[in-house]
Amino acid sequence: MNSNTNEGLLLDPGVGFALLAVFGLGWIALGIWWGRKAKTTEGHMLAGRNVGLALGTATAAATWITSNTTMLAPQFALQLGIIGALAYCTASFGLFLFAPMAARIRTLMPNGFTSVEFIRLRYGETAYWLFLLISIFYSMTWLVSMAMAGGIALEALSGIPYLTGMSVILAVCVAYTVFGGLYAVIGTDFIQSIIILAGLVIVAVMILAKEPPGSVYERLEESRPMLLSALFPAALMALFNNMLFGIGEITHSNVWWSRAFAMRKGVGAKAFLLGGLVWLPIPLVAGFLGLAAPALGINILRPDVAGPVVAAEMLGTLGAVLVFIVVFCSLASSIDSLLAATSDLITKDIVQNLFMKDATDRQLRTVVMVVIIGLGVVTWLLCLGRSQTLAEVLFFAGPLVGSTIWPIIAGLYWKRANPIGVSLAMLLGTAIGLAAYMTIGWYTGALVGTAVSFVIVVATTAIFPREFDWRRLRVSTAPKSPADRIREEAAQ
Amino acid sequence: MRTTPTRTSRLVAVTAAFLSAAILALAAPASAKADEPVRAVFTDADSEPLSGDDLAANSARGDIQLHWAADPPGASPMFRLVGRLDGELVDDRIVYYEGPQQRSFISGLEDGTHEFVVMARLADTDPWGPESEPIVFTVLHHSxxxxxxxxxxxxxxxxxxxxxxxxxxxxxxxxxxxxxxxxxxxxxxxxxxxxxxx
Known part of the structure; x- marks a missing residue:
């Protein structure tokens, strides 16, 4: 029986702080450097709508490799076994399905900014408010879960106190996103995706060489038989729940819509498809770590630290350093994306839409920066407590995002989707999905929310169709005329 | 030459005897306590010992987060966490953890009533102390x-x-x-x- 000491003794705290400092300062420097490209608000928010295939693929994969992948995939495997590990991989379908949707989004709204803007133009005010609340709530849940994951992982690996690790990661991401906007986010995503993939390949090869899957299987059979069972009920429930949660996250979230708007015409579909393929094997490697933990007798203090702790335990100091870097990069690549996308959403859909309709470009850019800092502060405050596991925190948003899948699909493709039906679908899908989360388990909320929403959207569209003029999407998001721009510049 | 004890020296002698007796009286229970094996108890997340109904738990997922501590607090023993499925032989108990840590996450358990006990010892050569009161964990997976x-x-x-x-x-x-x-x-x-x- 291995008597590991996975509470801060895997890596010297001094090494941990040194890695934090090197990578943190590196990202901030790159943010400032890339930020020089962003001359306008559109440049800051959407990288000039000129992102190509290589950067597009890298940003799709890197943003999807989050704390969810490096920390939640092992938690899935540890709690829900082999089926749980497979369930986690199904999240790649979100990227695959968003590929054709990204092309459609670019066609319908070539000059759009946010997903909320689409909902407002497509379905009107009621749906807009509901969708806005869901989007902000989800973004905050994701941000909080990742900042929490950062603090937890750094503490488990190097003994850096949770509060310090969480605060540093958050501060670094806020700093380079403020300076560089989406240029910095996509640029750092490219570097981070290369580091993450290289790191995970090395970790996977080292682990498989040390502990073949066959021996893990034999040891699990004795002490944790359900982890190997193909009929593990909670895991089977999680299978489609996780898939739908992933699809809901991507189809509704402005993180992905902003990338669809930012990519050059004709690039989006290919980039999301390739991003999904790059991402697909990663949770399998991460999930193996979760399964290996009990088989190797590694004591897991809480389920959401299983991945980093097992990798570091098995591979020694070099492994701990590698895992530290991979976790830091995966967190940064997602936190920055969320900060950027959520600040766009708040700036365009709340501040400009409600309070500053005639704001100049310079004013809007100031608002974006203030919002990014504000989001960082709110996230930090919410992360001060850490009572629940990552899965419980993140999947609380499952019913909310699940209920938006069909409103988005219907809005993009069906001319006759009913706006009232769509609002009802989001409202009831969320409510009934949350009831399932509370009464059955966190692994059912997204599934139930999606199902309820599907029934309502399809039924109301079939029974009470409402014609929509696609032209409204283009007219309302058309770029300003040269005369407007001259007036704006004169005002500045 | 014969000397008689003075009043002062008698007082010193009585005081010394009293102090010796007091030290012996205080030391006796301590040495007796040192002979007693260190115990382990299950606690909640805030290190409060569990008792009565708090020692029963259930799950539809087959996983449980366990916390324990040394009794009396302050000692730094090694712990051993063992569990078994109700109805199986004592020899079939599974050792889930041995080491200094004071919590563990156990998952992948089958339907049934599982019992977990924790024990402690101060040195590797010591025998394990008495078993804690068991946590009775009932697993009933979703239908x-x-x-x-x-x-x-x-x-x-x-x-x-x-x-x-x-x-x-x-x-x-x-x-x-x-x-x-x-x-x-x-x-x-x-x-x-x-x-x-x-």
Missing amino acids: LRQTFILLGIGAFLFIAIVFVVVREAIFAENPFADEDEAADPAPADRAAEKGGEA
């Missing part, structure tokens, strides 16, 4: 009927989403096709042509 209903709904929703998105991606018409063909390239595309990738 397969409920599971397959949700699985079926999930599969149906997935097929429906794929069908609609793929079908529309192939057959949906671009409502602005004429406009896009006739118009100049969009400003962003012009910039792309001029400036290359972002």
Whole structure:
């Protein structure tokens, strides 16, 4: 029986702080450097709508490799076994399905900014408010879960106190996103995706060489038989729940819509498809770590630290350093994306839409920066407590995002989707999905929310169709005329 | 020469005797306590010992987070966490953990009543101390009927989403096709042509 000491003794705290400092300062420097490209608000928010295939693929994969992948995939495997590990991989379908949707989004709204803007133009005010609340709530849940994951992982690996690790990661991401906007986010995503993939390949090869899957299987059979069972009920429930949660996250979230708007015409579909393929094997490697933990007798203090702790335990100091870097990069690549996308959403859909309709470009850019800092502060405050596991925190948003899948699909493709039906679908899908989360388990909320929403959207569209003029999407998001721009510049 | 004890020296002697007796009296229970094996008790997340109904738990997922501590507090022993499925022989108990840590996450348990006990010892050569009061953990996984209903709904929703998105991606018409063909390239595309990738 291995008597590991996975509470801060895997890596010297001094090494941990040194890695934090090197990578943190590196990202901030790159943010400032890339930020020089962003001359306008559109440049800051959407990288000039000129992102190509290589950067597009890298940003799709890197943003999807989050704390969810490096920390939640092992938690899935540890709690829900082999089926749980497979369930986690199904999240790649979100990227695959968003590929054709990204092309459609670019066609319908070539000059759009946010997903909320689409909902407002497509379905009107009621749906807009509901969708806005869901989007902000989800973004905050994701941000909080990742900042929490950062603090937890750094503490488990190097003994850096949770509060310090969480605060540093958050501060670094806020700093380079403020300076560089989406240029910095996509640029750092490219570097981070290369580091993450290289790191995970090395970790996977080292682990498989040390502990073949066959021996893990034999040891699990004795002490944790359900982890190997193909009929593990909670895991089977999680299978489609996780898939739908992933699809809901991507189809509704402005993180992905902003990338669809930012990519050059004709690039989006290919980039999301390739991003999904790059991402697909990663949770399998991460999930193996979760399964290996009990088989190797590694004591897991809480389920959401299983991945980093097992990798570091098995591979020694070099492994701990590698895992530290991979976790830091995966967190940064997602936190920055969320900060950027959520600040766009708040700036365009709340501040400009409600309070500053005639704001100049310079004013809007100031608002974006203030919002990014504000989001960082709110996230930090919410992360001060850490009572629940990552899965419980993140999947609380499952019913909310699940209920938006069909409103988005219907809005993009069906001319006759009913706006009232769509609002009802989001409202009831969320409510009934949350009831399932509370009464059955966190692994059912997204599934139930999606199902309820599907029934309502399809039924109301079939029974009470409402014609929509696609032209409204283009007219309302058309770029300003040269005369407007001259007036704006004169005002500045 | 015969000497008689003075009043002062008698007082010193009495005081010394009293202090010796007091020290012995205080030391006796301590040495007796040192002979006693160190115990371990299950606690909640805030290190408060569990007792009565708090020692019973249940789950539909088959996992449990356990916390324990030394009794008396302050000692730094090694712990041993063992468990068994109700009805199985004592010899079939599984050692889930041995070491200095004071919590563990156990998952993948089958249906049934599982008992966990924890014990402690101060040195590797000591025998394990007495077993703690057991935590009785009842696992009753979700029914397969409920599971397959949700699985079926999930599969149906997935097929429906794929069908609609793929079908529309192939057959949906671009409502602005004429406009896009006739118009100049969009400003962003012009910039792309001029400036290359972002």
